[in-house]
Amino acid sequence: MPRPSAAEEDLVRQAGRALSRHGLVHAYGHCSMRLDAGHFLVSPAKPLGLVADEDACSVVPLDGPLPEGVLGEVRIHREIYRRRPEVGGVVRSMPRRVMTLGTARITPRARHGFGAYFAPFPPLWDDPQLLRSDEQAAALAEQMGPARAIVMRGNGAVTAGASLEEAVVLSWYLEDAARVEFEARAAGIAESGVILSEAEAAQRATWAGAIRERMWAHLTAESGKP
Template sequence: MRHSRNMSLLFIALVVVCGGAFAQTSGPREGLPKEPDTDEQRIADLAIASRVPVNEGVLDSFGHVTVRSLKNPNHYFMPKAMPPGLVTPKDIVELDINSAPVDPNAPRTNGERFIHGEIYRVRPDVQAIVHSHSPAVVPFSVSPSRPLRPLIHMSGFLPVKGVSVLDHRDVSRDDPSLRGKLMVNNAKLGAALAKTLGQDSVVLIRSHGMAVVGASLPWAVFRAVYTHLNAKAELDAIALGGEVVYLNDDEIKMHSTEVFDVARPWENLKSRLPKN
C-alpha cells in the first residue's frame, strides 16, 4: 500500500514538473510590458525617454521626445525648449492638437513641435514620437540611390524597400515663404511629414534627421535606437563594397512575432543612464 501511494505521489510530481516545463516553452516566455495608465506616469517616463536617446548617441542638443495624453488624446506632452539630456518631469508642457500650449503662461516650447502634433492628428495608434538628428541616419536622407533599409534583426520595423524621406523643397516649390527651410516648424510642413510617414514607423527629413513613432514611449525609444544602429551597420556594410543583403519580406513579417519584448531593452537602456 505504501509503495503504491509513493508511486502515485511520484507520478503527480512528474505531471506538475512536466506541466510547468510545457507552460514555460509554449508561447512567449516574456510578456508585454504594462503600459502607463496615467498621465502622471507618462510624464515621468517622458523625462527618462528624453535622456535615454542622448546617452545612446541618438539625440543631440536639439532633438525631442513626446507622448500623447491618456486623459485627452488630442493633447500631448513635450519638454520645454531645452537640452533633452537635462529634462525632468517639471520641464514638461502640455500642448493641444494644434501644437499650442494649453497653459498660456507655459515656458517656450520647441519650434519643431509640429512634427509631433501633426503626426498625432492623423495617427491615433501613435502614443509617442522621437525626433532625432542621428548622424548615422542623416546620410541616408540625402542619398536616394542608397535608402535606409532594414539590415539587422532588431530593425524589422523598417520598410523593406527603404524609409521614406521628406524633402522640404517638394513642399516649398509652390510656397515661396517656405523656401530654404530645413526645420519642420509649422503646421504645413508637419502635415507633409505626417503624410510622408504614412503608416510606417520611421520617416527621414532630408539633411536633417528622422521622426520615429511607437505605441508607447518604450517602443518609440527602442525603434529610435535601433534605427540609429541599423544605419551605422548599413554604412559599414556599404563600405565593405559589393552587394548588401537586407531583410526580406518574410523576415519583416516575422519581426513583430520575434521582437515582442520591449521591456528588456527599455530596462537595459534606463540602467545605462548616469546614476546622477
C-alpha cells in the same frame, strides 16, 4: 486641458535622458507621449540630456496653436497624433549614421533584425530645412503615413510607436539599421548583401518575448549600475 501625472512627466524626462545618453539627440531633439484623444505631453524645451527632475513638460492640444514656450518642430508630433490614433509616442532625433545616409538621400534597407521594423526602408523627407509651419509638418506626416520612421534629409529622423517607450526603442533600431547600411556600403558588400524579404521582415519585426521591454531597460539603465 488634462493635467499629467507625476509618473507621466517622469517617463518623458527619462526617455529624453536615455536618448541623449545613447547619442540619439544632442542640443536638438524632443520626445512626447499621448495623454488622451486630444492632447500629448512633450519634453521640456532644452537639451534632453540636461533635463532635470524639476523641469516641467508641456501639454499640447491637437487643436489650436502650440502653447507658449513649446519648440516649433513639435508641430510634427501633433500632426502624427492627429492622423494616427494608434500612435502613443513620438521621438524627433538626430542619429549620426541616419544623418549621414540622409544627406545622400539614402535610408537603411532591411538588412538585419532591427532593420526589419522599417521594411522595406523608411521614407525620406527630401528637405533639409527646419519644419516651422503647420503646412510643412502636415506634409511630413502625410508622407510618413503608417511607417514607424521617416528620415529627414540632413536633419535627423522621426519615429512613432504605440508608446513612448516603443518610439525610443525604434530610434535606437533605426540608428543601428543605418550603421549596418553604412558599413555594408563602405565595405562594398551592399549590392551582394541579402535584403530581408517581405515575409522575413514581417516575421522578424515582432515585439513578442519582451523585446521592446528589454531594449527599453537597456537604454534607460544608469551607467555603472546593475
